[in-house]
Amino acid sequence: MTSNDPPASPTAEAGHILPAAHFDALLTLLHEDGFDVRGPRVQGGALEIGKLPNAAALPQGCSATQEPGAWRLQHTGTPAWFGITHGGMSWKALLHPARTRLWSAERTADGFSVHEDAGPAKPFAFIGVRACDLRAIAVQDNVLQRGPYVDAVYNARRNGAFLVTVDCAEPSGTCFCVSMGSGPAAGSGYDLALTELDAGSASHRFLVRTGSRAGEAVVQRLGLCEATHQDSASAKAIVEGASARMGRSMDATAARATLSANRESPHWQDVAQRCLSCGNCTMVCPTCFCTTVEDTSDLSGDIAERWRLWDSCFTFGFTHVAGGTVRESAGARYRHWISHKLLNLHEQFDESGCVGCGRCITWCPVGIDITAEVAALPQDVS
């Protein structure tokens, strides 16, 4: 489209319609374009992100209940294809892998030679990215690509990725994206944004909004019909319904003041009585980016490798320096984690590190709730 084109018709502004029956055409096109297509799949009683050959592989007929400390898959027979908001795994597992070899090296006459591992052969296409997770990808973009140094591994995996979002029709029991301004409808950064309409009926279809030239090109090649105002209104109603049913919220602005006023609060010891320092919250958090490295060598000592692994600020050794560990107490480690999410990331990257996905609440074995912990701190009185 150029600026000389006539104004788009009202229906084109509303988006396009992808009939559910033609969903595979989208997947086929992406496969043919050379993408490694990934999406939500039920595996072993959990929701994972896996290879997505066709729409039949989606978690059709499944729901999940989420509450503090619990995630349960339910075969409810729901007609929705995207009835589960998310599982413990997030897209960061693909963009910022949990375990990756950075390089291998071999001793030579001139010291040693280092071979860096190449990135993935194919770019990713993600199907079913939730609004919260789209924001989370943007947070990791800022941390890993927009600072003075660009992370090579993330860069190779993130560049060229094609993102297809799905708006949430039903919040999970731990969601609070509305209060974090990140959902339930996708904001910016997607290529295509879908809203699932009339699941279970003959008119089961997806409203498609485009967010990039690549997305527009896909819509054009699929030859999708334009949506009606009624489609658009239905999608709006779905999102508004999900917003209204969201049971949790956090005052993100107040949280910054509260956390900065409560660095020495006895409440951190209270959290420490419950927190197991297991690090689950950091593993499932879609914005947590911390890593460590492990250097290895073979028995001859002539071949060496460096591996990078997700790390958690809840581990005792995370802040180890000569002489000891800085954050020795579990309370200090929890304070660091929550402060980084809700306070420090604002100063570092001008945005919140929390997108309201609720995973840390769901996957905490003792159900510690980030929204409740903020609320439990004495409010800033200054």
Next chain:
Amino acid sequence: MKSMAELIHAHPFLAGLPEPYIATVAGCARNVVFEAGSYIIREGHSATEFHLLRDGHVALELYSPRGGSKVLQTLGPGDILGASWLVPPYRWTSDGRALDRVHAFAFDAVCLRGKCEADPAMGYALMQRFLPVLMQRMSAARLQAMDMFGAQA
């Protein structure tokens, strides 16, 4: 030749003290020189004089029959030597040994205490000079006791 008042006014410890006070305390002062190795003060002895060091260095030491003499701290030009003359029972709490040739002003303790008692404003002005030095030394001694420069400290 400079008067004692002019001389002591140039010492960092007394710099800026009002002229009348300088004149008053100068009446208690004399010039002293100690040869390297000599003891200026001895632990337990009467603290009859206190010293403002002008030149040379002094080691504050404690002696124990098992460990011999151990240097706690060294002092140099600009420093004061000893505060025990201010506090009953007016006995030195460490030895002070000249490490090299030491030039100092010695103030008679009874004389200076008497003048401070007679003029509390002057006494307070002097205490305002002693206290920061003693605070700084206490802080440094605590940090020294932490032994923080070891590899695992």
Next chain:
Amino acid sequence: MSAAVTQLAPVPLRVAAVVRETADSVTLTLARPDGSAVGPGAPGQFNMLYPFGIGEAAISLSSDSAETLVHTVRGVGAVSEALGRLRPGDWVGVRGPFGAGWPLEAARGRDIVLVAGGIGLAPLRSVIHAVLRDRAAFGRLFVAYGARTPRERLYVAELEDWQARSDIDIAVTVDAGDAHWSGRVGFVTALLANAPIDPARCIVMACGPEVMMRAAARQMLGRGVPIENVYVSLERNMKCAAGLCGHCQVGPLFMCKDGPVFPFGRVQDLLGVREI
């Protein structure tokens, strides 16, 4: 996007010289050929050093040499101990230089006070070298150095050279003397009480244990040095050195890319928070 993709792979450099400083410290000189992928770095910056197959450690530059990289390393863990076992002719991997260095530009025309404790002299030695190289550009240079014992002093021969020079005023003290020690005894901050400096026109740079730097900074503030002229160098666990691994954060600051050298005013409140 102007930032370059960060270097993951260490560049092999040859160990040109090894000087044993103390029982647990060595100074490594690494040959840095012209056109090396590893830059010479500025005083206060650090490199990630990689003894082959062992691991990586962040080590400050301890000289401002452009042709070589000089690092003084104290053996306190597997990596630093492996670095301490290197011999001339061995190879060591290097990534860097990283971080914000000492404020040498701001120090031009001013008096400089360096407060070093223990291994903290190593990063400040690069400042001394830089000042001596361009001596007329700076005012007086006062160095206060505190070591644990006389045997644990770094750069002993160089300390004597500096003490003999008239263009540096250096005072060395030890926490505990020995039978042969005729120098000063006491904590390093005691050297600052009567330091011959003009508080209004000096820049203070402190490096050592945090508790020492806090005490030194407060003492210089007490002497009237404006807080914006007091700098400290901080240390935290580092893996990537590029602000990507998250380890070295102190509040909102990344020690690796925002530091390790900070104006004291920017960190003093953070350093007062336990376990931050």
